[in-house]
Amino acid sequence: MEDILLLEAIERYLAGGMLHEEKAYFEQLRKNTPEIDQMVVEHKLFLQQMEHFSDQKNLKHALHESHNRLIENGDVYEGGEISTKGLVVQLWNRYKRVTAIAASIAGITALTISGLVAYLTPAGDNSQQVQMLSRTMTQVVKAQNALGAKIKEVDSKIPSNVEITSSGSAFLIDAKGYLVTNAHVLKGSGAVVVNSKGKEFNAKIINIDNDKDIAILKIEDEDFKPLASLPYSIKKSNVDLGEELFTLGYPRDSIVYNMGYLSAASGFKGDTATCQISLSANPGNSGGPVFNKNGEIIGILSTKEASSDDVVFAIKSKGIYKLVDDLRESDTTVKKIKMPSTSSIKGKTRVEQVKEVSDCIFLVKAYNQK
Amino acid sequence: MKQEINEQLLLRGLANNDSKAIDTIYKDNFNMVQAFILNNNGTYDDARDIFQEAMIALYEKAKSESFVLTCQIKTYIYSICRRLWLKRLQQQGKFVVQSESLEETVSVEEDLEIHEKRNADFVIMERAMNSLGEPCKSLLEAYYINKKGMTEISAAFGYTNADNAKNQKYKCLMRLKKLFFTQYNIGD
Numbered sequence: 001m002e003d004i005l006l007l008e009a010i011e012r013y014l015a016g017g018m019l020h021e022e023k024a025y026f027e028q029l030r031k032n033t034p035e036i037d038q039m040v041v042e043h044k045l046f047l048q049q050m051e052h053f054s055d056q057k058n059l060k061h062a063l064h065e066s067h068n069r070l071i072e073n074g075d076v077y078e079g080g081e082i083s084t085k086g087l088v089v090q091l092w093n094r095y096k097r098v099t100a101i102a103a104s105i106a107g108i109t110a111l112t113i114s115g116l117v118a119y120l121t122p123a124g125d126n127s128q129q130v131q132m133l134s135r136t137m138t139q140v141v142k143a144q145n146a147l148g149a150k151i152k153e154v155d156s157k158i159p160s161n162v163e164i165t166s167s168g169s170a171f172l173i174d175a176k177g178y179l180v181t182n183a184h185v186l187k188g189s190g191a192v193v194v195n196s197k198g199k200e201f202n203a204k205i206i207n208i209d210n211d212k213d214i215a216i217l218k219i220e221d222e223d224f225k226p227l228a229s230l231p232y233s234i235k236k237s238n239v240d241l242g243e244e245l246f247t248l249g250y251p252r253d254s255i256v257y258n259m260g261y262l263s264a265a266s267g268f269k270g271d272t273a274t275c276q277i278s279l280s281a282n283p284g285n286s287g288g289p290v291f292n293k294n295g296e297i298i299g300i301l302s303t304k305e306a307s308s309d310d311v312v313f314a315i316k317s318k319g320i321y322k323l324v325d326d327l328r329e330s331d332t333t334v335k336k337i338k339m340p341s342t343s344s345i346k347g348k349t350r351v352e353q354v355k356e357v358s359d360c361i362f363l364v365k366a367y368n369q370k
Numbered sequence: 371m372k373q374e375i376n377e378q379l380l381l382r383g384l385a386n387n388d389s390k391a392i393d394t395i396y397k398d399n400f401n402m403v404q405a406f407i408l409n410n411n412g413t414y415d416d417a418r419d420i421f422q423e424a425m426i427a428l429y430e431k432a433k434s435e436s437f438v439l440t441c442q443i444k445t446y447i448y449s450i451c452r453r454l455w456l457k458r459l460q461q462q463g464k465f466v467v468q469s470e471s472l473e474e475t476v477s478v479e480e481d482l483e484i485h486e487k488r489n490a491d492f493v494i495m496e497r498a499m500n501s502l503g504e505p506c507k508s509l510l511e512a513y514y515i516n517k518k519g520m521t522e523i524s525a526a527f528g529y530t531n532a533d534n535a536k537n538q539k540y541k542c543l544m545r546l547k548k549l550f551f552t553q554y555n556i557g558d
Contacts, residue, residue: 004540046547047514049554052488053495054515059429062387063422066396075397076404078414 006036010043157192157200157221162367169249169288170217171297172360173234173320174337175227177219179203180320181287181364182302183210186217188366193219196255196358203364206334207327212273213302213315214323215287216334217364230340231356232289234317235296241265245277247301248354249288250363257354258285260310267313268303274313275299281312287364290314295345295353377443384425385432395425399444403451410455420458424450427478427485441476449475453482491554498549506542513539 012018013026030037070076073093092099158164168185170193172178179193186205193203201221208215239245239262246259260279267274277290281304290299299314320339327334345353383391400421407417424447431437431446439446452475499507505527512518512526524535 004537007540007543008536042547042551046550049491049495049550050514053492053499055429055433056426056488056492057515058387059426060422062389062392063396063425066389066392067400067418067422069393070397070400076400078404078418 006039007043010036010040011047013040014044014047157202158365158367159190162188162190162369165366165368167250167284167363167365168286169284169301170362170364171287171289171357172227172230172362173216173324173339175230175340176336177224177226178206178337179217179219179362179364180300181215181217182300182315183208183213183215184302185287185364186215186366188368191217191364191366193217193362193364194250194253195362198253199223201362207323207331209323212319212323214300214319216323216327216337218333227360229344230360231343231345231353232291232295232297232360233340233343234320235292235298236318236321238265238316238318239275239292239298244293245279245290245298246293246350246354247279247281247285247288247290248358248361249281249285249301250361251282251284253363255358255361255363256285260312263311268305271313273319274302274315277301277312277314278310279312280310285312289357289361291353291357293350295343295348295357373442377439380443381428381432381437381439384429392425395428395443395447396421399447402444402448406448406451407455411459412455416455416458420451420454421447423454423485423489426489427481430485430488431481445476446478449478450482453478494553495550498546498553501549502542502546505538506545509535509539510542510546 018026030040165188166185168181170179170181173180186208191203191205192200194200201219201224203217204220206216206218241262243262245262248255248257258279260277262275263278264276266272267276281301285301288301289297290301292298297317299316301312301314303313305311324334324337345356380391380395384395403421404417407420427450428447509527512523520532520535524532529535
């Protein structure tokens with residue numbers, strides 16, 4: 001039992017666990033007892049060996065673990081099969097940074113592209129445009145949109161028991177109140193016309209030629225005061241390609257001016273009765289006059305190509321003469337029509353021309369009995 | 371300069387048994403050693419043994435108070451491994467081509483001597499420990515290697531109190547010391 005206590009004391013002494021007084025006493029004991037001194041020295045050596053042993057054992061264990069870890073990660077190869085797990089882990093460890101960077105780049109790119117696409121895509125639905133395009137290719141005739149706009153307002157001169165079916169533009173061919181418009185504008189039994197100042201007049205349909213798409217109206221209203229003369233003439237001969245043209249019409253309730261040029265001497269599908277004009281027109285421009293720069297009417301704006309914006313077609317003014325001439329023989333009222341042959345606005349500025357002719361251009365509202 | 375600081379940190383980590391430092395040194399140097407051993411009649415197991423022995427030598431050096439590493443870790447490990455492996459080949463009586471190494475080496479003879487002495491001590495202690503038998507071996511390992519307290523040990527080993535455990539430990543220690551010093555003094 002004493003030996004145990006002695007050894008414990010030696011161990012405490014060597015580990016530096018003794019208090020000052022105890023240590024002094026123990027050192028005194030060592031000096032006086034060679035056996036104890038010898039035991040201390042021996043035990044110190046032994047403990048040192050033990051310490052080394054423990055260190056090395058721990059290190060060997062750590063090295064062994066490290067070795068296995070590295071084999072698993074694929075950093076160390078010792079022959080035999082590389083396990084799939086090892087390979088995957090190895091590839092992952094090797095490329096995880098690259099993968100992360102690639103993934104972020106891909107993500108950012110995708111976001112940027114989708115952002116750009118969303119930003120740059122026109123608001124409209126693309127598929128619909130494509131659909132429309134295919135329809136114009138198969139059913140070409142339908143590609144021409146009638147420019148008659150439907151309106152809903154009910155005005156004073158319009159009988160209360162009717163509904164407005166369509167609207168368009170018309171222009172005087174005789175100062176007494178004879179108007180020309182498109183046949184497709186007059187989809188109804190009666191019509192009223194409104195001048196550029198917003199004043200309404202009752203009008204009577206004199207003749208409709210659906211084949212030529214021309215109609216003649218006559219203003220029959222007490223409020224209408226015939227003009228002394230028309231400022232423009234109606235041209236009999238053809239116009240040249242590239243000639244500058246302008247039009248006035250009613251795509252809205254107020255008169256709208258547009259300009260363009262003659263882009264083809266023939267119309268849709270080579271129709272020689274019409275010509276192709278490049279200017280922007282909208283539903284409601286139908287029946288409006290097309291002027292050249294001298295203030296001569298060269299045609300009646302009638303249709304537009306559905307697939308393109310600025311391609312419109314006008315009935316050549318010759319057709320007006322032809323219709324009037326044809327009607328003269330059968331219809332006595334038409335006989336009275338005297339078409340203007342000279343233009344008084346030639347050489348004037350465009351603003352003056354527009355000012356003078358706009359009095360002669362009317363908004364047509366066709367209606368039907370309910 | 372940066373690399374130097376890095377290596378100092380690694381060695382300090384190694385001396386403190388830091389597994390991260392051990393992994394890093396292991397990873398950076400093992401393949402080089404393995405290639406050397408494999409190219410010189412060695413096996414994968416030889417490579418592992420030699421390399422781990424070099425790591426222990428490096429550890430001992432890093433732990434010593436007078437430690438100064440005058441070269442890169444890589445050079446040091448390679449030098450030790452090369453020396454150890456050539457020695458082992460000679461012991462096995464295999465033909466060794468004493469070719470001049472293309473790699474840079476440093477003189478490690480002195481370190482290896484210390485290492486071998488320590489290794490011998492380790493083997494003696496290990497042998498003594500193994501011939502102790504249970505539960506002495508586990509008891510002493512728990513106290514001296516795993517540094518557990520006597521109370522904890524007595525609970526773990528099922529002693530009724532710490533004094534009984536102490537008593538048992540004392541007996542075991544006496545046996546171990548006897549076994550160890552018999553071998554140790556012969557070795558000397």
